[in-house]
Amino acid sequence: MAEPQNGRGTLFTGGLAAILASTCCLGPLVLIILGFSGAWIGNLTALEPYSPVFIGVALVAMFFAWRRIFRPAQACKPGDVCAIPKIRAIYKFLFWVVAALVLVAFGFPYIAPLFY
Numbered sequence: 001m002a003e004p005q006n007g008r009g010t011l012f013t014g015g016l017a018a019i020l021a022s023t024c025c026l027g028p029l030v031l032i033i034l035g036f037s038g039a040w041i042g043n044l045t046a047l048e049p050y051s052p053v054f055i056g057v058a059l060v061a062m063f064f065a066w067r068r069i070f071r072p073a074q075a076c077k078p079g080d081v082c083a084i085p086k087i088r089a090i091y092k093f094l095f096w097v098v099a100a101l102v103l104v105a106f107g108f109p110y111i112a113p114l115f116y
């Protein structure tokens with residue numbers, strides 16, 4: 001059975017890669033703000049060398065999600081998930097949320113020194 005062409009998988013992959021890209025730098029800050037503490041938080045910095053790889057994966061996944069989500073509704077078969085306007089609007093909203101996550105993951109290492 002073929003996977004539906006709605007962009008859900010690529011959008012999820014882009015979001016996961018964006019979260020992984022920011023775990024080295026933004027993750028410890030968020031955990032401390034939420035009240036979690038401990039020396040183990042410092043171990044998250046070991047993921048810093050992989051941040052460019054995660055950002056690259058996120059950008060590729062976002063490209064493929066964009067191709068599927070923002071295609072014309074006429075390209076969808078009637079009755080498919082991508083032909084329903086409410087579902088298309090939700091996917092577009094989630095796309096922009098994930099795009100914001102990727103932007104934060106990309107820009108945070110450059111902006112963080114301004115706060116220290």
